[in-house]
Amino acid sequence: MIRNILIFILILCCGVEMAVGQEVSDTVPQAGNTMPIVTGTVSEGTPEAAAQAYRDRDYKESIALYEEIIAQGIAEDRVSAQLYYNLGNAYFRDNQLGKAILYYERALLLDPGDGDIRHNLRFAQNRTVDRIDTAANLFLTNWFRGVRNMFSSNQWATTGIVLFILFLTCVAVYLFIRSLWARKSAFYAGIVFLVLMITANIFAFSQKRERIRRDSAIVMVGAATVNASPDTSSNQLFELHEGTKVKIRNSDGNWFEIQIADGSVGWIHQQNLEVI
Numbered sequence: 001m002i003r004n005i006l007i008f009i010l011i012l013c014c015g016v017e018m019a020v021g022q023e024v025s026d027t028v029p030q031a032g033n034t035m036p037i038v039t040g041t042v043s044e045g046t047p048e049a050a051a052q053a054y055r056d057r058d059y060k061e062s063i064a065l066y067e068e069i070i071a072q073g074i075a076e077d078r079v080s081a082q083l084y085y086n087l088g089n090a091y092f093r094d095n096q097l098g099k100a101i102l103y104y105e106r107a108l109l110l111d112p113g114d115g116d117i118r119h120n121l122r123f124a125q126n127r128t129v130d131r132i133d134t135a136a137n138l139f140l141t142n143w144f145r146g147v148r149n150m151f152s153s154n155q156w157a158t159t160g161i162v163l164f165i166l167f168l169t170c171v172a173v174y175l176f177i178r179s180l181w182a183r184k185s186a187f188y189a190g191i192v193f194l195v196l197m198i199t200a201n202i203f204a205f206s207q208k209r210e211r212i213r214r215d216s217a218i219v220m221v222g223a224a225t226v227n228a229s230p231d232t233s234s235n236q237l238f239e240l241h242e243g244t245k246v247k248i249r250n251s252d253g254n255w256f257e258i259q260i261a262d263g264s265v266g267w268i269h270q271q272n273l274e275v276i
Contacts, residue, residue, distance in 0.1 A: 046065075046069070047066075047069060047083065047086075049065055050062050050065035050066045050069065050086070050090075051086070053065060054086070054089070054090055054093070057093075059090050059091075059093045059094040060094060062090040063087065063090045063091060063094060066083060066086060066087040066090060067087065069083060070083050070084070070087065079110060080110070081107040081108075081110035081111035081114065081117070081152075082107075084103045084104075084106045084107035084110065085103070085104065085107040085114075085116070085117050085120070087103045088100045088101070088102075088103035088104040088107060088120065088121075088124075089120065091103060092120070092124055097124060097127055097128065097242055097243045098218055098219060098220040098221075098242040098243050098274075099220070100124050100243075101121065101124050101125060101128075101218050101243045101245070102218045102220070102274055102276060104117060104120055104121040104124060105121065105216070105218065105245065105276045106276055108121060109207075109210065109211050109276065110152065110211070111152050112148075112149035112150075112151075112152060112207065113149060113150050113151045113152060113155070124243065125243065127243070128241060128242065128243035128244060129241035129242070129243075129244075130240060130241050130243075130244045132244070132260050132261045132262050133261070133262050134261045134262065144206075147203070148203040148206055148207060149207075151203075152207065153203075153204045153205075153207035153208045153211075154204075156200045156201075156203040156204035156207065157200075157201075157204040159200045160197050160200035160201045160204060163193050163196050163197035163200060164193075164197050166189075166193045167190055167193040167194050167197055169186075170186040170187070170189050170190030170193060171186070171190055173185075173186035174186040174187055174190065214275050214276065215247060215248045215249075216245060216246065216247055216248065216275070216276045217245070217246055217248055217256070217258070217273040217274060217275045217276060218243060218244070218245055218246075218273065218274055218276060219240045219241060219242055219243065219244045219245075219246065219268075219272060219273060220242065220272060220273060220274045221242060221272045222241065222242055223239055223240070223241050223242075224239065224240050224241070224268055224269070224272035224273075225239055225268070226238050226239065226240060226258070226264075226266035226267065226268050227266060227267045227268070228266060228267070229267055230252040230253065230255035230257075230267045231267075232269075234267070237264070237266040238264065238266065240260070240268070244260070245261070245276075246258040246259065246260055246268070246273065247259045247260075248273075248275070249265065251270070252267075254269060254270050254271070255267045255268065255269055255270060256268055256269075256270050256273060258273075
């Protein structure tokens, strides 16, 4: 019995350490199609004031207020998918396509399962000039990303903690209950919960790593030349236009080596891009 108790405590400690490792500091409120409803007096510099400016079609004022709120949130180590999404809407209405796509992408990093963000991002991307065929990915890669992006990293982390509690319950039943059928049921159920818990942890860490890595960017100018090397005198390979998403592979001074969706690679001046 003492050995069983020690085993249970060991499993508990290992699981708690894993759960702590899943914690993320992002605050991700639920996004929606509509802007926040404002009632009563609207204070300047608040999300309600920015939303009111948006409804009044004063998009530049709305942009300025949302930018101020987001900058304050970043300074306090708080970020919000909802604010990024609303700022993207304001930029889109102000006909700043590159900025709109940039902030939709930033919102999607925080809340990849939100349908409104995905819808507006696709709508904005349909306005871009470039039509780039996507290189084929392995089925498992597409499956992993599709399932992972159903929820945010916070939601996966919470799911992992719940599964860990269920796994602990199964371990406790297996170690301390004498009934054979109960022990067998707890054993097999525990294996299932353990596998699901590990999967949820993998998804949570994968999303968090993608946000930290920041290796994607959006073209922010009307037209940007992509060169064969980090030199303006080198051969010009192709041209990208505002709103196109690229992956950053390397950097050299003021140049980024980028890759586009079809696999083409080249160098572009960093002033033409903004990192997501």
